[in-house]
Amino acid sequence: MPRVPDIRPIFKPIQPTVKHTAGQATYTELLPAMPLAPYIYCYWQLTADPTLQQPYDYQVVADGCMDIFFDRSDPTALYIMGFSSACTTFRLTHAFDYVGIRFLPAAFPLLFKVSAGELTNRFEALDQVHPLLAKGLCQLTGHTAPLATLTASFDQYFGQLLAHTPLQPDYRLFNAIDLMLTAPANLPIEQGLDTGISPRQLRRLFDFYIGDTPKAFSKVVRFQKALRDSSLINSTTRHNFFYDAGYYDQAHFIKEFKRMYGRTPALALK
Structure with missing residues (x-):
């Protein structure tokens, strides 16, 4: 099966580091399994500190990637965020626990045959963009396991998907x-x-x-x-x-x- 070139060694998209500070938030990234490395850059988690008293403004910088994300308080509501040409600011409420899957440039459209141009500079409910993917991921997200455990489930899911998806990279x-x-x-x-x-x-x-x-x-x-x-x-x-x-x-x-x-x-x- 054709594979895409792995750009990870020459492209490492950076998001702002969120330092663990009382009343703020914590941001964590974990790597995918090696067979997924050319497609998924990382799995990430953004969690509110329990003492957070005010809404939190989280800034997502332009990185060339596409992300699937959801709040673990409502794991059936998954979203897909497209390519952004500018910083995007999300005002988050007092309690949140977001988990995301960051796809390297071109990977999501290649895997799921969805035009990235339809999602540029915006985010959309995943079930409106790719209902089958949304249904599959919902079966994994409805529990409170640690990110490392959830990452293993994602690895298995996307690994099986990759093994059964005929790719035609240009x-x-x-x-x-x-x-x-x-x-x-x-x-x-x-x-x-x-x-x-x-x-x-x-x-x-x-x-x-x-x-x-x-x-x-x-x-x-x-x-x-x-x-x-x-x-x-x-x-x-x-x-x-x-x-x-x-x-x-x-x-x-x-x-x-x-x-x-x-x-x-x-x-x-x-």
Whole structure:
């Protein structure tokens, strides 16, 4: 059976670290089983501290991925969140315990034949997008087992699904993604990518599998690269640091970072 190239070694989508602080929340990530690594980046959990007194604003930064998530207080209400070109803020109530499944770019549309473009910059009830998947996951989510136990159940479920799902990956798309992840920061998108297909064909592939244009995805890739290199962001006195990261100037860098993170670099990394 064809397998997709594993981009995990060159793409590690980062979400803001939520430190365990009284009256706040805790965020945890666990890895999937190795056969699922090219498709699922992680399983995650966001849990309110028992002493939380006020609504909690959780910011999801742009990372190029798609997520299934649910609150364990209502495990039958699963949602799917598509590609986001900007930071999304969720105002959460006093008590919450969210669990999620983060799919690497292009993985969810490949596995479930759902166009990512229909979910861009929004989230939708999973049973409206893929009823069979929603039904299958509901059978696993209706208990209060620790995340590690739930992760094992997810591994088994998606492992069986993968074994019985005929995949037809378009390697032109994955070649383009690989080029974006490894190319110099200032490579012109579309015209600068030697993918063997026209820019129009490339845009169609990206709309279905990623959820936006190659240019929009490349901006998220650039942002995530900068986010990983916190030393680069903190060294704002270094000559042309913003150009090395693929930005025109410092103002461009700060504006785009704030749009995708929800805060300026100085506030995000202090």
